[in-house]
Amino acid sequence: xxxxxxxxxxxxxxxxxxxxxxxxxxxxxxxxxxxxxxxxxxxxxxxxxxxxxxxxxxxxxxxxxxxxxxxxxxxxxxxxxxxxxxxxxxxxxxxxxxxxxxxxxxxxxxxxxxxxxxxxxxxxxxxxxxxxxxxxxxxxxxxxxxxxxxxxxxxxxxxxxxxxxxxxxxxxxxxxxxxxxxxxxxxxxxxxxxxxxxxxxxxxxxxxxxxxxxxxxxxxxxxxxxxxxxxxxxxxxxxxxxxxxxxxxxxxxxxxxxxxxxxxxxxxxxx
Numbered sequence: 417x418x419x420x421x422x423x424x425x426x427x428x429x430x431x432x433x434x435x436x437x438x439x440x441x442x443x444x445x446x447x448x449x450x451x452x453x454x455x456x457x458x459x460x461x462x463x464x465x466x467x468x469x470x471x472x473x474x475x476x477x478x479x480x481x482x483x484x485x486x487x488x489x490x491x492x493x494x495x496x497x498x499x500x501x502x503x504x505x506x507x508x509x510x511x512x513x514x515x516x517x518x519x520x521x522x523x524x525x526x527x528x529x530x531x532x533x534x535x536x537x538x539x540x541x542x543x544x545x546x547x548x549x550x551x552x553x554x555x556x557x558x559x560x561x562x563x564x565x566x567x568x569x570x571x572x573x574x575x576x577x578x579x580x581x582x583x584x585x586x587x588x589x590x591x592x593x594x595x596x597x598x599x600x601x602x603x604x605x606x607x608x609x610x611x612x613x614x615x616x617x618x619x620x621x622x623x624x625x626x627x628x629x630x631x632x633x634x635x636x637x638x639x640x641x642x643x644x645x646x647x648x649x650x651x652x653x654x655x656x657x658x659x660x661x662x663x664x665x666x667x668x669x670x671x672x673x674x675x676x677x678x679x680x681x682x683x684x685x686x687x
Contacts, residue, residue, distance in 0.1 A: 472508050474586060476535040479593035480513035484601035493519040509589075527586075534585045539592060541581060545574045 436442055483489050488496050493511050500506050510524060512531050519525055552567040582590075624630075630639035 472510050473588040474531065475509050475511045475589040475591065476531050476587050477511060477513045477591045477593065478532075478535055478539055479595065479597075480515040480517070482593040482595055482597045484598050492517065493521075493524065531587060534587055535590055538578070538581060538585065538587070538590055541574065541578045542590075542592065545571065545578060548574055 436446075477483075477490065480490065487498065489499070490496060490511060490513065493513070494506050495509055495511060497503070497506060510519075512519065512524070512528050512535075514532055514535075519528060548567055548571045552564055552571065555563040555567060625639050628641060630641050632638075633640050
């Protein structure tokens with residue numbers, strides 16, 4: 417094998433380079449296009465991410481008068497700060513409510529009637545869709561296949577119509593508060609405090625145990641109140657832990673623990 421002739425290699429290399437340089441299209445694709453394209457793409461991606469991150473969202477709350485007072489969901493025309501970790505996130509959500517509260521921004525005051533009107537139209541479609549979903553559940557329970565197929569098609573059409581109307585609206589989020597929610601939450605809150613003998617909320621452990629008629633747990637400690645006990649028993653000899661008498665097949669007890677954990681035992685003596 418003859419040795420490589422470097423002079424010939426150099427001549428071939430120079431010729432190929434001259435051919436590439438003479439081809440303007442190749443020169444443009446290799447040199448000019450990357451210099452123009454890559455910086456433009458980088459700037460566009462940065463601007464798009466910046467606009468997406470900073471763009472405010474329009475939230476319309478219908479039935480704001482039904483919101484519970486404690487804990488509050490709204491604070492004027494913004495959400496309450498307790499539900500967010502960053503103040504910037506609160507300012508990105510512009511809330512329009514239908515309970516007569518007027519926004520502080522004059523521009524939002526002008527938008528309010530139009531947004532509430534759009535929200536009301538969307539609410540009608542949402543309620544129609546909910547009605548169809550209730551009807552199809554009833555048809556499934558009754559085994560009515562014909563009605564189920566008809567309602568499935570109606571639900572699909574209603575969802576498409578709702579999506580089309582929502583995409584054309586200026587609302588990004590629609591919150592519908594059901595009637596009676598405020599009273600229901602207040603009633604639940606009134607029932608939460610355990611009353612001591614003198615009527616005041618019980619705070620002492622002994623007072624809570626006495627007020628709720630709790631029983632001491634013989635194995636794990638603490639106190640509990642059994643809320644369910646199955647009528648069927650199982651043979652004591654098949655349990656892994658000795659029990660007095662025949663244990664029930666299942667019991668349910670909510671123990672008083674710091675994390676308020678519900679504990680389900682089945683059976684209670686076979687841990």
